[in-house]
Amino acid sequence: MPEPRGWSLRTRLLVLLVCLAAALFGTSAVLNWRAHHEASDRLFDDSLRGSAHLLLQLAEHEMAEHGEVLGLALLQAETQPGPAGFHFQIWTPDMLAAAGAGAGSGSALQAPLLPFAAEVERFGWTTVNGASWRSYSTWNRPRTLHIQIAQEPTRHAALDRLALWRIAGGAAFLLAMAAVLMWVVVDATFRPLHRTAASVGERSEQDLREVDTAGVPREVRPLVDALNRLLLRIRSALQTERRFTADAAHELRTPLAAIRANAQVLVAARDQAEREATARDLLASVDRSTRLVEQLLALARADQPLHDDKLREVDLADVAREQLAVHRDRAEQCGVELRGTLQPGATRADPALLSVMVRNLLDNALRYTPPGGRITVATGAHEEGPVLTVEDDGPGIPEPERERVFERFHRLPGQKATGSGLGLSIVRRVADVHGARVAIAAGEGEKGTRVSVRFRQAA
Amino acid sequence: MRLLLVEDDEHIGRALQTGLAQQGHAVDWLQDGVAAELAARDGQYDAILLDLGLPRQDGMQVISHLRRDGYAAPILIITSRDEIRDRVEGLDSGADDFIVKPFDLEELGARLRAAHRRAMGRSQAAVVHGDIRIDPAARQVTRAGLAVSLTGREFMLLLHLLEHRGHVRTRAQLQESLYNWNSDIESNAIEVHVHNLRRKLGKDLIRTVHSQGYVIDNA
Ligand SMILES: Nc1ncnc2c1ncn2[C@@H]1O[C@H](COP(=O)(O)OP(=O)(O)OP(=O)(O)O)[C@@H](O)[C@H]1O
Ligand SMILES: [Mg+2]
Numbered sequence: 127m128p129e130p131r132g133w134s135l136r137t138r139l140l141v142l143l144v145c146l147a148a149a150l151f152g153t154s155a156v157l158n159w160r161a162h163h164e165a166s167d168r169l170f171d172d173s174l175r176g177s178a179h180l181l182l183q184l185a186e187h188e189m190a191e192h193g194e195v196l197g198l199a200l201l202q203a204e205t206q207p208g209p210a211g212f213h214f215q216i217w218t219p220d221m222l223a224a225a226g227a228g229a230g231s232g233s234a235l236q237a238p239l240l241p242f243a244a245e246v247e248r249f250g251w252t253t254v255n256g257a258s259w260r261s262y263s264t265w266n267r268p269r270t271l272h273i274q275i276a277q278e279p280t281r282h283a284a285l286d287r288l289a290l291w292r293i294a295g296g297a298a299f300l301l302a303m304a305a306v307l308m309w310v311v312v313d314a315t316f317r318p319l320h321r322t323a324a325s326v327g328e329r330s331e332q333d334l335r336e337v338d339t340a341g342v343p344r345e346v347r348p349l350v351d352a353l354n355r356l357l358l359r360i361r362s363a364l365q366t367e368r369r370f371t372a373d374a375a376h377e378l379r380t381p382l383a384a385i386r387a388n389a390q391v392l393v394a395a396r397d398q399a400e401r402e403a404t405a406r407d408l409l410a411s412v413d414r415s416t417r418l419v420e421q422l423l424a425l426a427r428a429d430q431p432l433h434d435d436k437l438r439e440v441d442l443a444d445v446a447r448e449q450l451a452v453h454r455d456r457a458e459q460c461g462v463e464l465r466g467t468l469q470p471g472a473t474r475a476d477p478a479l480l481s482v483m484v485r486n487l488l489d490n491a492l493r494y495t496p497p498g499g500r501i502t503v504a505t506g507a508h509e510e511g512p513v514l515t516v517e518d519d520g521p522g523i524p525e526p527e528r529e530r531v532f533e534r535f536h537r538l539p540g541q542k543a544t545g546s547g548l549g550l551s552i553v554r555r556v557a558d559v560h561g562a563r564v565a566i567a568a569g570e571g572e573k574g575t576r577v578s579v580r581f582r583q584a585a
Numbered sequence: 586m587r588l589l590l591v592e593d594d595e596h597i598g599r600a601l602q603t604g605l606a607q608q609g610h611a612v613d614w615l616q617d618g619v620a621a622e623l624a625a626r627d628g629q630y631d632a633i634l635l636d637l638g639l640p641r642q643d644g645m646q647v648i649s650h651l652r653r654d655g656y657a658a659p660i661l662i663i664t665s666r667d668e669i670r671d672r673v674e675g676l677d678s679g680a681d682d683f684i685v686k687p688f689d690l691e692e693l694g695a696r697l698r699a700a701h702r703r704a705m706g707r708s709q710a711a712v713v714h715g716d717i718r719i720d721p722a723a724r725q726v727t728r729a730g731l732a733v734s735l736t737g738r739e740f741m742l743l744l745h746l747l748e749h750r751g752h753v754r755t756r757a758q759l760q761e762s763l764y765n766w767n768s769d770i771e772s773n774a775i776e777v778h779v780h781n782l783r784r785k786l787g788k789d790l791i792r793t794v795h796s797q798g799y800v801i802d803n804a
Contacts, residue, residue, distance in 0.1 A: 379665035380594055383686035387600035390690040394607045404603060411596045540617065540640035544595070 136316045140309060147304045155297040162289045170279070171249055174262045177212065178275045182266045185216045189271065212277035213254065218270065252276055319346055326353070334361045373535050374422055377546065381415035414544055421548035424482055425534070428555040436476040442505040442514045442581070443468035445477065449484040450503060453492060461497030467504045471512030473581040475560050483556040486549040487516040487577050493543050495520030495574070511583040519574035528566040553577070586631040586701060586741070587762045590614045591621040591647070592663065593639050597686070601634070601663075604690045609724060609737040610697075611765040618642025625651055629761045630658050631701055634693075637664040637675070645678055652679035659700035663688065698722055705748055712747050715804045717786060719744060726786075733785050738763055742778045746791060746801045755798040775799075 247264035254276060261276040318341050326337055336354045339347065388408035395401035450466045457464035484503070491501045495518040502517045523531055523538065530536050532554045535547040557564045562581045569576045588605060592598040593616045602614045613628070615621045618639040625633055625647075637644035648660055659681040664671070667685040675683050681700045684693060698721050702710065712719040716729040724740055726733045735743065745762045746754060756775050763778075764770050771777070779791055779799060791799050 376665050376667075379667075379686045380597065383665070383688065384594065384596035384600060386687040387597055387604055387690060391600050391604040391607065394604070396607060400603060404600065407596050407599055414596070540593075542595075 136312055140305075140312050143308045143312070144301075144305045147308070148301055151297040151301045151304075155293045158293045159290055162293070163286060166286060166289070170260065170277075171262070174212075174249075174260060174275060174277055175247075175264070177277075178214070178262050178264055178273050181214055181216065181275065182264070182271055182273050185271050185273070186266055212275055213259075214273060214275035217272040217274070219272070254278070318343060322346065322350060334364070370534065377418060377535055378415065381411050381418060384411035385415065410544075414546075418546040418548075421546045421552065424486075425548055425552050425555060428479060428482065428552050428559065432476060432479075432559040436478075437474045438477055440473055440475045440477050440480060442471040442473065442480070442512050445480045445484055446503045446505050446514060449481060449488055452485070453488050456492055457501065460492055460495070462492060462495050463500040464492075465500065465502045467502060467506075469504075469506035471505045471507045471514065471581070473512045473560075473583075475581070479556045479559070483553050483579070484514070484516070486553050490549055490577075491516055491518040491520070491575070493545065494518070499574075508580075510580065512581045513578060514581075515576055515578040517569045517574065517576040519569055522568055522573065522575050523566055531566070532564070553579070586610045586697065587629060587765075588612045588697070589621065589625055589628060589630045589633045591616070591618070591634065591639060591644065592636045593617065594636070601690075601693075605694070605697075606765075608690075608694045609741055611741070611763055611768070613765045616640070618644060618647050622647050622650055625656065625658075626654075629758065631762070632659040632661060632697055632704075634661050634663055634697075635680075637662060637666060637671075645675065648675075648678045648680055657704070659697075659704045661693075661696060661700060663693075695722065712744065714747055714750070714801065717790070719747065728786055735782075735785065738774075739778050739781055739785075742775070743782055743786075746799065750801050751803045753794045753798050753800040759798065 247262070250261045250263075251258050252261040253259070257278065259276040260279050261274060263272065263274040265272050322337060322342055334357050336357060337350050339350055339354075342350050385408060388404050388411055392401060392404045392408060395404055446466055446468055450464060454464060488501070488503065495501060499519050502515075504513075504515045504517070506513060527538060531538065532550045534551045537545060537547040554564050556562075557579055560581060562579050564577065564579050567576045567578070568574065588610050590598065590601055590605070590612050592601060592614065598614050598616065602612045605612045613624065613630075615624055616639075619641045621633075621635070621639070622642065635644045635647060639647070644662065644664070648662075651660070660679065661682040661684060662675045662680045663684045663686065664675075665686040672683045681703070682696050684696060698710070702708075702721075710720065710722060712721065718727045719740075720726075721744060724737075726735055726740065726743065741763055742759060745759065759775050760770060763775075779793075783791060791801055794800055
């Protein structure tokens with residue numbers, strides 16, 4: 127497992143869901159509590175109003191019997207503020223007027239300062255002994271008595287707190303339940319993903335089979351499909367690699383067999399002439415395997431992706447000139463005329479790879495063109511981009527073979543001259559990494575071979 | 586033995602031809618499949634050594650064509666293809682042996698002798714005739730337990746006559762079994778060899794059949 131685990135889709139989803147649930151449950155709890163609060167306030171007010179009207183009735187009764195409300199004063203004295211205690215005052219209109227004029231002070235309650243008629247009843251808050259009390263004032267029906275009553279809301283608050291705990295507790299419990307359920311559901315939902323991941327994770331590096339798409343959710347399908355496409359590409363790349371290794375080993379057998387056979391023949395040579403001829407063949411076989419290994423290395427090197435830091439501004443004419451100079455002697459030995467018609471053709475390329483490419487083309491031309499032939503290397507800037515061509519007037523490559531000769535180890539059937547069959551594969555590979563195109567055509571007058579490499583315009 | 590070698594690789598071909606000649610065989614070397622098939626049909630080869638990847642006609646085709654027409658001599662495949670599939674296919678198509686490059690010349694010689702022996706219906710490596718005993722592998726001949734020294738050609742001639750015991754071999758047939766195309770043969774070469782063999786192994790061993798050829802009679 128890699129150390130930084132990255133963020134987890136599952137954890138994130140779970141956290142988001144739980145937060146969402148918490149917000150919903152919280153809101154619901156608050157609303158609930160508010161509703162409860164209002165209901166309990168109303169209940170409290172109703173009971174306050176009930177008490178007020180009861181007292182008013184008592185006071186009316188007293189007034190009718192005694193002309194005053196002394197009894198109530200007693201009652202007042204008895205109902206000192208306590209856990210459920212309340213204060214009240216009963217006023218007649220004249221007293222009220224007095225109070226309105228500023229009298230009646232000393233009382234905890236202020237007389238209403240508004241005109242009596244204005245308000246029939248009124249709830250409010252008043253301060254008693256530094257605490258906030260709920261107050262209520264009203265008239266009796268004939269408006270002969272006015273009552274003011276206040277009650278300490280302590281009990282009320284305690285009740286509210288209890289309800290608050292209940293609501294909050296309930297919400298928390300439900301939230302916990304929901305979180306557990308969500309965890310179960312989310313986990314089950316993510317299981318196929320884990321299965322897929324596990325099935326990929328458990329594989330050996332040899333196992334490049336496609337990942338099974340059965341049971342993979344639609345959302346993950348693109349990822350699995352992309353993975354499968356990648357696996358397919360890796361598979362085919364690996365297959366090419368394997369085939370190449372097998373081919374290379376196979377191709378090495380022939381020169382090795384020649385070396386071994388020649389060495390054995392040399393040991394048992396019957397005369398000096400046989401010894402010399404065999405030794406020469408032995409040397410040639412060694413050279414051939416060396417050449418094969420070199421070509422294999424060149425191909426491996428050309429097969430690597432091209433790095434930007436290798437790219438230079440290169441003039442094809444310079445590369446061609448250099449290679450022409452290198453091959454001049456050999457051309458003379460072969461009795462072949464070697465010419466260059468070099469016009470500047472600038473491109474961005476890896477100069478080392480370009481040299482390898484031109485060398486292989488020249489090598490082919492020299493190898494397969496019989497003495498008396500002529501080889502021309504041309505470079506120049508065409509409209510579509512810089513072009514390099516190597517042309518000879520040798521035997522040529524027949525039309526149907528012009529693609530196949532680019533394949534690794536492919537040589538024209540019955541080819542007498544030795545070779546490993548890799549030269550043109552290397553040329554094609556170098557062209558490919560530079561985005562250039564190689565094509566084989568017949569040379570001038572439908573004779574010989576013309577290989578042309580078209581590069582991209584140097585940007 | 587008179588051998589047909591079909592190998593398109595210049596270096597291996599030449600080395601094999603020389604190497605097998607060093608072992609006393611007369612080897613004709615061809616480089617393409619069509620020529621090989623033609624040569625096999627009208628030559629008297631004791632065995633064919635055949636590469637598979639050949640120009641003009643694949644080695645496999647050469648084998649199946651020859652075998653289809655009842656060609657009997659042993660065919661040994663020499664190839665750099667070493668997969669089981671190739672071996673099975675090669676042997677099934679009628680080859681007698683499958684030798685993978687690079688190979689050892691001594692081993693190749695031994696396999697050739699073994700294939701030849703099987704073709705001649707012998708199970709013993711040594712060929713015995715009266716008090717004469719021939720060991721083809723060591724190229725040694727003893728008479729009554731005493732070693733007799735023979736040249737390569739004399740040895741091949743003796744072996745050839747013994748392998749065709751009771752059948753008269755013409756001078757042309759004998760020449761063909763001893764010399765490849767490249768040799769220039771003295772017109773009386775066979776007579777000289779027969780003379781030498783009689784001198785070394787007793788004059789009754791080889792009987793001259795007048796105006797026909799020579800024969801070693803069944804003991
Ligand atoms: N200029 C040419 N004229 C004729 N035939 C050619 C020419 N160039 C290539 N060929 C044919 O194409 C085949 C493939 O060429 P390629 O350069 O890939 O391999 P090679 O020359 O055989 O080996 P090497 O890897 O040593 O260059 C050659 O074997 C040859 O038959
Ligand atoms: Mg080449």
